[in-house]
Amino acid sequence: MILSTGLASIILVGGFLLLVFIRVPVAFSLGLAIIPIVMLDIRLTPFIILDRMFQSYNSFILLAVPFFLLAANLMNSGKITDKLIDLSRVLTGWMPGGLGHVNVAVSMLFAGISGSSTADAAGCGKILIPAMVKEGYDPRFAIAITACSSVMGVIIPPSILMVVWGGVMQVSVGGLFLAGAIPGLMIGFALMATVYGYAKVYNYPTAGRPTLAGTWDAFRGAALAMMTPILVIGGIVGGLVTPTESAIIAAAYALILGVFVYRTVTLRDLGHIFYDTGRFASISLFAIGTASAFGWMLSFYNVPRLVVMSLTSLEFGTFGTALIIAGLFLFFGLFIDAIPTIIILGTVLMPAAAAADIHPLVFAIIGIVSLAFGLVTPPYGLCLLISAAIGGMNVMKVIPDVIIILLPMLLILLLIILFPEIALFLPQTLMPDSFG
Template structure:
């Protein structure tokens, strides 16, 4: 079979199964089955063999541990401490609570590495509070959902761990490269919140005193040390990303059970169960997506795509735009982790062919897929936020599109100015980043 025929079978079957509402993890595995039966050189047992090989990875142990650390931090009640710090920092701006929503998501992203944990933890506190203070529910839901995407952009990021492990890219370099895009996304969102607040007359908090700011900072300083420990440890060579995830779990346990005493021994089993459940879903997706990606590589589909795009004569910028578009579209329909395994491995040779830096390519992919968390029909963060706000997902779409427009401008900046994205990793890790 030609690469085109195999691609048609794989993606065609996968598309039909998704339309039939088969869960993505199962759809990816089932889409591989026809190819195994049709090809004389392959057997169905290879599906399980490739799944097992994908699980036999030390770096992927970081995924369940980072998820557990995020859930422990949520259970420890650190979200309210971050909200207090954000309120004394930006609450005096027009639409104060909207700005607080963005800033607290940015701070929480540096702790959790998970957008869904961000949307659920922060949304459950701030959406009811915003509604109570007179904010439009659709706007509150849109701001909460869109700000949660920073959870997988600002380090430590679970998506970056998966990306680095699969494509042998420096995870420390990815973490450092995610700092500027995360800050730019936060700034773009705060600009939109400011415009909404001025037009709609949203309330403003009194400016905090220096003493109030100091008290809020003191209350949040221990949780805020988490990203410094994780990223500093990885970049400094003290531990691997997997070891860093274990350190994050131990640090979260100490904060929750010893220092704050908000996590009781009776509550711990529920946190462990929820973390294991979410980790199992993510890891099963990795297994079936890896088998899907192996078939793509076996039939040289990525190389066929490289040859096709080479005939177009596309340069670095044009290729960056096409890669972003592909990830944006893919992210609308499936979870980011299988999208990385399937689309990332297919497009990686294309990026290499035009001389795109592996970290630049990764940041384009991660940011594009992050936006898929708030775009239907997948839009899991928008779904969570809408459920908390008590509205339909479609009701918040107008405000989401406005905020997303500003965020897409940040994605364009990432594509057009790779040196700006690579500046921090090149400065701090010059030996590992070319």
């Protein structure tokens, strides 16, 4: 038999949601949901699933994912996170709510090195959550600000999500990195303003004023680590290296710092670091494969075209369509990991965004920022789960503080939708030939 678009969509989406509901991992749910369609439609064979998965893996740019993960793990194991915290303390610790500001600042610095929010939440949270509780901060606030600030890891370049987006959507990764810089900094400053408000209400202490000698030591200790974003982003924007080559450079540089410069990573540590990197990279890449097969199946049944026709007929305009896109990414991010969502929802909505005259870079930043919220919102909320586990507290007790902290971040997302020049300014300025 030949399945209609409606029936195929119901089987695909319904089967996927059912499998997720009964707690089958998302990557497996995406693959298993395709099987009934292949068995029912005479035009399809099981080899199509394997072929689409292989095609998605056969991408040079996706090699950047494991190398950025390796760089993040080496940074955490090499105590480089400690040096970033020392630098953040002298930069922001003198303000009311000092350690809260340090928490946000170190996430901004770490994001410019690793591209991974979960590595940020784990590495910084292990140090800062106990320190904040010891200084008299409410544990719920300490956990919430750690989780929410860690999402900048996927917004401030380099970002693993941007690498995946660029590979899947055929968009310049260098352009995406530049487009994410200003929105990421705006979210960071919004978080710091929220910390300041908390500090005034609850009378949280400063972390002390730094001495001139202490400031110099902090800058000197973190200087080599802060070279990483210059090497990575500068190399890509300058056209010297590809995103994959820049990720390899970042990992090699982190290895040299940890083993030879700071001498905080031993050969025994390297075994655990490589194992953890391989494990997390394989999970991400397997999800990319099954999500690509699922997304191809939706395209085979013309679902993207129907979405475009529906949105075009409703005449929402550029702003309305952008709001709907953000809302869909926010909703899907509640339940599904960001990488499969990019491949499935992003490819479906991309023609709709183009039809509404939304620039590909703006569409990408709206999607990535929206998906970042899913890292701190249950039931998925991976960064929130990590931070709550470190703080030894039930996730539901932290939710009220998370909501308060997310509100300014949502305002920044709305500003990006209203004023797309926020995302386009740097690409148009630094890469005018490609993004004029």
